[in-house]
Amino acid sequence: MGLLDDRIVLVNGGSQGIGAAVARAAVREGAVVAVTGRRPAPGEALVAELAAAGSKAMFVRADLADAEQAKDSVAEVVRAYGRVDCLVNSAGLTSRGTLLNTTPELFDQHIAINLKAPFFAMQAAVADMVRREQPGTIVNIITSSAHGGQPFLAPYVAAKAGLIGLTRNAAHAHRWDRIRINGLNIGWTATEGEDATQRTFHGAGDDWRERAAARLPMGRLGRPDEIAGFVVLLLSDRSGVVTGSVIDWDQNVLGGLD
Known part of the structure; x- marks a missing residue:
């Protein structure tokens, strides 16, 4: 028996990084998975990978900056499979901006991807669960930076x-x-998106992971598969009645000072 046997799991922003890791972990635990993304190539490649391993999966092309497409991603999965049992909101925009140089346009982009898309995807998923009078679970991938973060992460x-x-x-x-709806405040994690961010905004070279690891207590960055295992636990009955929890998944301790 898998932790998610026969569950229909939608992973928004699931074509790469943490979302893709969640999709892989969910199918290993018996789920049928749908993933969304703006670019068909990585999404369809992931679905093909999962199908080759014998799992049912589908890709939904969606630009989550558009709230209607965020809602429609849920509707498309309901049309295909009849329901959504679990939703994971893993899409994220991490482009840089400070309080002084952030434009209204940049601010709106962050709100659209990081807040508005989860809001309306949750709205559609919860409406489906309530309509069917069935329980469900949702996990939002957030960030430890939400406690304050660096100056260049204002929006x-x-x-x-x-x-x-x-x-x-x-x-x-x-x-x-x-x-049940819970969240994870994740710390610094080695993903494709983080690699692009470090190179684009911070001029990082090929050794940036090693340099970063040397500054971290555990000597390494977090891994997407580790986060995915935690997400699957929260989606499953194994996490019991836990709801409304936002867990700091990080190696730095909030409020701890040296």
């Missing part, structure tokens, strides 16, 4: 801090519907 922090509040609000609102 990102603003949006992700909002997602923390949304996670708790929605969990409270739908606890009597037996819909």
